[in-house]
Structure formats: structure tokens, C-alpha cells
Amino acid sequence: MATSFMADQHTIYQTDLRPADCDCERLIFPHTVFMLGQAVAEQDIEYCPCLGREALEAKQLKWMISSASYFFTGLRPVKGSQVLSETWSPGIKGINFLRSHLIFAEQRNAAQLVAHGSSRWFLVDRDSRRPIRPYDVVDQADYKTYMIPEPDLDFRPLRIKPSSSPVLFQEDFAIAYSLLDDNYHLNNVNYISLSLDCLWSYLASQNLSLLNYQVREIHCNYLAEVRAGQTLSLSLRSAEDYQTAAPTCVFQGQSVCFTPRRATQAWDLLGEQRVEETLEPAFRAILVLEEKS
Secondary structure, three states: OOEEEEEOOEEEEEEEOOHHHEOOOOEEOHHHHHHHHHHHHHHHHHHOHHHOHHHHHHOOEEEEEEEEEEEEOOOOOEOOOEEEEEEEEEEEEOOEEEEEEEEEEOOOOHHHEEEEEEEEEEEEEOOOOOEEOHHHHOOHHHHHHHOOOOOOOOOOOOOOOOOOOOOOEEEEEEOOHHHEOOOOOEOHHHHHHHHHHHHHHHHHHOOOOHHHEEEEEEEEEEOOOOOOOOEEEEEEEEOOOOOOOOOEEEEOOEEEEOOOOOOEEEEEEEEEEEEOOEEEEEEEEEEEEEEOO
16 A cells, blocks of 8 residues: 655655566566656655646646656665655746655665665646746745755756667567547656666677666656557667766765765666657667676
């Protein structure tokens, strides 16, 4: 059963991991972390009256995500165990509402940290999909009360540059009804799950297994909506030039550092959808893996 509550002015979403949230080893999927971040964000935004669901529906507005990044500690909760997803909004930058995330296993303390991340969201007109400037709809007094003016995590979602590396593997995915959300497009979590499926297929073609690796980072830039019935073509490249950010975060005013990484592999994924006779970018992602010891 899922519940939500407040702590340190942050919203906490508490739930048990379902079978669908975990892989064949009964460990949390990396994309489940993105799902938990989205679930708590939906709870948290209701504390800002001018941005809650009812207020946005009255104005015919919808949320869209523009980017998200997560760093993983290596701790992976098991099926049936409790997880806690924490979020707060540190402010607005341009058209984007910034959001920070912490994911814990069982207890809300640094030793139980599963992942930390950040994301950017923006508002669009429901029908035209035209982006809306935040202060055209936000009550500034409401938002200043709602936002948390404290030090944020020490990074922002990565802006991924096009890769010049050769394509190593390509796989097409038909977008089915079960992958959609209430915006009638591919749910942002499923961009990540399809990326992991593509990487699984590539590693299998090399007689390797994704189960022998630990996902350490996932970064995603969302470039276009993908609808049911469309085909998403994923191209996998080696991200040889990728330089990892320092894997630290701030929790309860203290810096939390992760253990140093062993040799890692970084992969670049480009998702494209066919529009008439051309392929147009739908998203870019970076996945960073570490071999299990």
C-alpha cells in the first residue's frame, strides 16, 4: 500500500516494490527509480494550489518532462521491500520547474540511499502543446511558499550532445497502448525501460548479460512526444567521451559521497520516430554501467 507524508518540508512517497517493479533477480529495475520519482512529484505538486491537478485542468494545461538524471549508489532493494521516494522543488529556471529526488530502501538515512537525481518539467497548453511561461500561470506568493530555497543536489540533468561514434546496434519498438500515460503519449519512464531493453539485446548479441553489470547513472533528454502506433527506433553507440560528474548529493544538509567506481562503460542511445518520410529525434540517453565484482 502506498502512502505519502511530509518530512523536513519534503514530500515522501512510501510503497512496497511489486513484482513488476523488479527484474528476474528480484532486484529493483533502474527505470523503477524514475517511476518512483514521478509518483512522488505528482503528490508533491498538490501542495502548491496554483499547480495542482484541478488548477491545471481548469486552465487546460499539462506537465511535460524535458530532462532527468539519476545516480545510483549500488544498493538495490528486493521485491516486496519498502522504498521511500523524496522530492522537493528548488525553483524555476527559464520555462523549467526544477525538481530534486532521493530514493531510499526501508529507511530515510544516508546508508539506505538507493539513488539521487534531478529533473526538469514544463507546462504546455493541453491542445496546442505550446510551452507556457511559468509566471503566466503561477501565483508567485503560492510558489515562494511551496519551493524549498535550500542547497539543491550538486548537479542538474545532463544536456546530452549528439554522439559521433558509430552505431553498434539498432532495435525498433512498436509503441503499444500499455506504454502510454494520461498525456496519451509514451510515459517518460518507458523511454528508460526501452533503452534498457535495447542494451540488453545488444549485450546478448555479444554473449554478455546486463545482469552482470550495475547501472550507475542514467541521463535522459526528452525531445518529442511519441504516440501509440508509432515505431521508436533506438540506436546504441559507445559514449567514449562521457565524463562522469562527481557522485555526491546533499541529504539533511550534509554531503553524501558514493564509493569510487571501478571500470565503467558508458552507452549513448538515440531514439527516433518516423514522421512521414523522415526520422526525427524523440530522446537521447546516456547509460553508465559498472561490472559487478
